[in-house]
Amino acid sequence: MNANISALADTVGKVIVGKQDTVIRLIAALLCEGHVLLEDVPGVGKTQLITALSRSIGGKFNRIQLTPDVMPSDIAGFTMLDSTQGEFVYRDGAVMCNFLLADEINRASPKVQSALLEAMEERQISLDGVTHKLPKPFLVMATQNPVETYGTFHLPEAQMDRFFMKLSMGYPSVEEEMEILGRTEMRNPIANIPEPVMHVDDIIAMQEEVKRVRVSDGVKQYIINIVSSTRSDRNTVLGISPRGSIALFKAAKAFAYIYDREYVTPDDVKYAAVSVLAHRIILSPQGKTAFGTGEAYIESILRSCPVPAMTR
Known part of the structure; x- marks a missing residue:
């Protein structure tokens, strides 16, 4: 870390x-x-x-x-x-x-x-x-x-x-x-906590460093596959918008940075997906019966989407 x-x-x-x-x-x-x-x-x-x-x-x-x-x-x-x-x-x-x-x-x-x-x-x-x-x-x-x-x-x-x-x-x-x-x-x-361990300027600097974390085309496609699969699914009334895919993209970069890597892996995407996406969907009556919650639905999507081979 x-x-x-x-x-x-x-x-x-x-x-x-x-x-x-x-x-x-x-x-x-x-x-x-x-x-x-x-x-x-x-x-x-x-x-x-x-x-x-x-x-x-x-x-x-x-x-x-x-x-x-x-x-x-x-x-x-x-x-x-x-x-x-x-x-x-x-x-x-x-x-x-x-x-x-x-x-x-x-x-x-x-x-x-x-x-x-x-x-x-x-x-x-x-x-x-x-x-x-x-x-x-x-x-x-x-x-x-x-x-x-x-x-x-x-x-x-x-x-x-x-x-x-x-x-x-x-x-x-x-x-x-x-x-x-x-x-x-x-x-x-x-x-x-008697005194701060870092300054707000340190956070701003780290925010800029996160933006420089690399994301391969394969991982980008993986993100797109996850969000697009929610848009034409009879289990949802409202799927993930492009704002959701951007958020997942950014979150994956943040987790890669937190764990001291200069590139994003599919595991970073999977780790971030439920927290970033679950609240952005509306399940249909059928989806509520099948999954109960948005979190369970996103976990199901992650299990069904093929994970890309890792390239830096």
Whole structure:
């Protein structure tokens, strides 16, 4: 594994017990300048995960609890009259940071969801004819509860498609939960990260290095075969769009970089596929009966697509 990535993951691991795979995938999304939707039950460490990542990098962290009464200005900021200067000035919204935790995004109104997703896509906000660039790097981790639906606004498919990855932490094992209790007994786990292990500029540099990872034509064709097989399948109502194939392409490069390779292998594609693609499809009634979830469907697609011979 890349030494910098290993150090970053180990530092986050001082706060988050286990869940190494989730941490690596979150770092991969960051390297690809993508955003993450974390669908999980309350209390499994979502807030601590993004807090630990921001503390490890030294970036600015904001958290906003999304409820039906949150306004778009809470997300994007607003302009107000400064009586001392006699002019309108911009006041930062929640998105003016490096790491934003948007808790329970499906409880926000569609207008607020649109304001957040616009900032995620454009990396900027426009108010009163003035454009304000967001800091780099910029990572949004939005959460939603997969069980409780009372008082929620379902994310439309077009908005789901804008999330680079969809992850789930899940409950800890008995051994992991025992360690969690032991750490909590001592002190706040976030205090285990006394200082950052890298700077935001290091992340920006690594993002550029990821772009230089080589991908052979055979692996590109493998990606295309995976996504195109979802478009004409009676098990799906909505297949993977070109945005999904681009995301899978980028994620495979990120995983190759994380594991210290200058080229992508089919295994990188397979490792990334479920997290990157499963939330972008809609299963037909027949598909729901056969597979149950998008994750199971993508795993079936991976088993049926021929894996190309590896060439550098």
